[in-house]
Amino acid sequence: MGSFGERVMRIFFPNRCVVCDRVIKPGPLTCETCSPKILTYPPGRKAVCEICGFKEKDCTCGKWRYYEKSVFPVYLEGDMRNSINAFKFRGRLDKTKPLSELMFRALTERDMLQNVDCITFVPMGVKQQKKRGYNQAKELAAALSARAGIPLEELLYKCQDTPSQHDQNAVRRQGNLLGVYEPIEEKIPLIENRSILLVDDIITTGATLNEAAKTLLIFGAKTVSVVAAAGRRRVHPKKKET
Numbered sequence: 001m002g003s004f005g006e007r008v009m010r011i012f013f014p015n016r017c018v019v020c021d022r023v024i025k026p027g028p029l030t031c032e033t034c035s036p037k038i039l040t041y042p043p044g045r046k047a048v049c050e051i052c053g054f055k056e057k058d059c060t061c062g063k064w065r066y067y068e069k070s071v072f073p074v075y076l077e078g079d080m081r082n083s084i085n086a087f088k089f090r091g092r093l094d095k096t097k098p099l100s101e102l103m104f105r106a107l108t109e110r111d112m113l114q115n116v117d118c119i120t121f122v123p124m125g126v127k128q129q130k131k132r133g134y135n136q137a138k139e140l141a142a143a144l145s146a147r148a149g150i151p152l153e154e155l156l157y158k159c160q161d162t163p164s165q166h167d168q169n170a171v172r173r174q175g176n177l178l179g180v181y182e183p184i185e186e187k188i189p190l191i192e193n194r195s196i197l198l199v200d201d202i203i204t205t206g207a208t209l210n211e212a213a214k215t216l217l218i219f220g221a222k223t224v225s226v227v228a229a230a231g232r233r234r235v236h237p238k239k240k241e242t
């Protein structure tokens with residue numbers, strides 16, 4: 001049952017399913033209903049695209065990308081969308097650790113941590129971050145860095161505040177993002193010739209990540225790979241998937 005302290009902690013901070021947020025018994029990251037929603041990457045099974053991380057029928061590899069591979073543990077749908085919104089917009093930073101653990105597992109299954117020299121994240125605009133109080137991508141990157149034992153480096157900054165991208169279509173998003181990210185000058189030596197893992201909260205079109213990856217490559221990165229807590233499919237299936 002654990003010590004008295006542990007039992008008290010369980011009452012005040014019970015273990016919750018990272019997807020649906022329901023209280024579950026200590027230990028697992030997801031409840032039994034949600035665990036099939038986690039994308040798995042067993043070698044030899046081609047259910048998930050090895051490059052973009054989406055299921056093969058949702059593959060987004062059509063256009064050329066600056067990053068080599070991307071991976072995420074679960075689709076941003078249903079309960080997971082609520083969960084990520086709570087983490088992103090409502091200060092639920094207790095989700096950082098379980099989300100980063102899911103990301104760590106997806107990366108490990110894909111063997112994507114082998115040659116990574118450092119972990120970095122997509123920066124937020126100064127104003128936006130001040131308003132929110134934190135950058136959720138940085139929180140995930142820091143937790144992932146601790147979990148994987150790979151150094152975290154803040155390498156990029158966002159040099160202009162673009163209009164909110166919530167309601168814009170993919171084409172406009174691409175246009176808005178050109179030249180948005182710059183390296184922090186004194187960090188440039190940490191980019192050169194390194195294999196960098198770039199972290200964001202959500203992958204949608206990959207446009208944001210692509211711009212950040214492009215900046216890293218322009219400033220000499222050897223390779224850039226990408227991880228997010230969730231991936232948003234462009235076309236949502238009518239039927240609920242298991």
Ligand SMILES: [Zn+2]
Binds near residue numbers: 017018021030032034
């Ligand atoms: Zn659940």
Ligand SMILES: [Zn+2]
Binds near residue numbers: 051060061
């Ligand atoms: Zn693909």
